[in-house]
Amino acid sequence: MIDLELDKLKEECGVFGIYSRTEDVALNTYWGLYALQHRGQESAGIAITDGSWMDVTRGMGLVNEVFRHQVPHMDNQYIAIGHVRYSTTGSSLLANTQPLMVNYSGGKISLAHNGNLTNAAEIRRELEEQGTVFQTSIDSEVFVNLIARSRKESVEEKIMESLVKIKGAYCLTIMTEEKLIGARDPQGFRPLCIGKMGDSWVLSSESCALDTVGAEFVRDVEPGEMVVINDKGLKSYHFATADKKAACVFEYIYFARPDSVIDGQSVHDARFEMGRILARESGFKADIVISVPDSGTTAATGFAYESGIPFKEGLMKNRYIGRTFIQPSQQKRDTSVRLKLNAIKSVVNGKSVIMVDDSIVRGTTSGKIVRMLKAAGATAVHMCVSSPPIGYPCYYGIDTSARKELIAATKSVEEIRQYIGADSLHFLSIEGLKESLKAVSCEDMCYACFNSAYPGEKPKEDTIGADKYVFEKKK
Incomplete structure (x- = not known):
């Protein structure tokens, strides 16, 4: 069977996050994910916190299917992150949906990831040899394990220490009980922008989602930058620099919505x-x-x-056919x-x-x-x-x-x-x-899919970019 989308390149995911003491953060995240639905149609999820408790709701399907009956709710919730997924690492399974949520010695953390980590297989093997247990077959779980194992004092230091060990493409929204954090890889492969509505802060894969929730575009997260948002506002950290930036040109050709602006360029x-x-x-x-x-x-x-x-x-x-339908005969x-x-x-x-x-x-x-x-x-x-x-x-x-x-x-x-x-x-x-x-x-x-001029060192053929099921194969 061949359909229109099968013969296209597929982008991995869309991420969204909001920090607000006045807005319904879960509902705004739901709207934001709707605007980012084109970036992933396999699964969706929203994580929320009130500062003490943290909860995540995830499911297979489109945003309106996953949250058909109710958007997640928690009294006094003030931080939320969301994710829509197209799988480039790991099967399309409920276990692989995001945001991921873990408890560790430093508290609770939820994470949503867009991108591909070219050295995830190597890091995962090292962690497994040290006794780490993985619950999914996606590369994103490497992040939360590195953060949890870090001996640094603050969560910001833990995250930055983890980020410098990672190679490849990533844009992240991370939520603790007190902070909303965004990060973009040093080469800027994937987009991530910052918006503001009143005293509320928003992070999004694309600016079209800011428009949907009524947020004003502030700026893009810079390559190699981590932003931390709490009641004091937004603070920026630059954790790495790259010899050469390498934003994905296919964002402008196909992936992004035409009404988005990425790194200053109207799609x-x-x-x-x-x-x-x-x-x-x-x-x-x-x-x-x-x-x-x-x-x-x-x-x-x-x-x-x-x-x-x-x-x-x-x-x-x-436009009314969903992701699945009865297939015609050969x-x-x-x-x-x-x-x-x-x-x-x-x-x-x-x-x-x-x-x-x-x-x-x-x-x-x-x-x-x-x-x-x-x-x-x-x-x-x-x-x-x-x-x-x-x-x-x-x-x-x-x-x-x-x-x-x-x-x-x-x-x-x-x-x-x-x-x-x-x-x-x-x-x-x-x-x-x-x-x-x-x-x-x-x-x-980055024009590598056209001319093989990969940024920096060319990834090995056995990286997850070449085999999305690398973490599911028997050894």
Whole structure:
């Protein structure tokens, strides 16, 4: 079975946190997770505290499914953190849901993590040899065990000591009985921002969630920075620096919501510019421009604006199908695409079409969509992709296939065109991608999935980035 999301890169998670003496922190976290639902649809959770007690509610499914009956409640609650998950390490199981919550000698702590730790397997083996017991098969549990074992005096020192031992990508929201803490890895792979509403403080993976709860954007958490929030306000600690920043460029191409701003760059503006540059690079001419909804739409409108070719809604997405549905038989394999996407015949019939999508990972879905458009009467389908060809795996919090499964790793652009059945095919160049990011330094981005230029030392092939089930295999 192939559906629209299966042939996309998958981001790991979204995190949210709030510290407030006046707001309903659990309800605001629920709303914030709703806004971050696109970052993970497998599970969701909220942890809350009143300063003495700490509780966590977690479950499998979408935010509205997990909290269908009631949002967590506690009298006098004033700190909450939340998490939505897409698994890149460990199976999609209830035991692997977040936030994690533990009791240790220093008190109680809850933690929510977005990213991938490239040395988690090594650290976990060391901890297990020292007698540490792990309850999950996710890399995030390494954090709480390192914090619990630290001999430093304050929780801030314990966390910072733990962070410097970790390699890879992470954005964290951490809750103690008295403090809300956020941290971002030294290279800034994943986004994390700070917001404020009145005397309340908010942490979020994306600024769109700040808008949802009515918080004003303050700033992004800097790479290598930890922020600590309590009744005295916000205090900043810089625990590490990197020779080179390496924010994930795919946040701008696909992962983030278009209404978010990450590190000063509007996601919408970046995608619109990608489409404009695609039009100039490809030189394609046709009757109409359409998008593969919804992630390709902003780039498609940019393409139409630059080329003067009208944008039309040529594909209709069924937004009411959840994560699971009864699968069609093998004989009806194309039905799995049509359940989520269908061509509008009156728009594409008799027309040459430029179809804009954000990426091609395996190519299977792209081929089905091309066939669907031609069956609806399109005379030609010219495909434009608002990212370069993805030829290398990611180790920093994106669930990519093994390299042999990435179509661009084994086929040329012309061979990909033939495979998907398009009349023409153009991928955005890396230079064009960099040109589209006008508000950030292009040198502070990671392009490794396009050119294998991994930041720093390339992770080993047996890291969790290459095998999401590494902690579940028998030795």
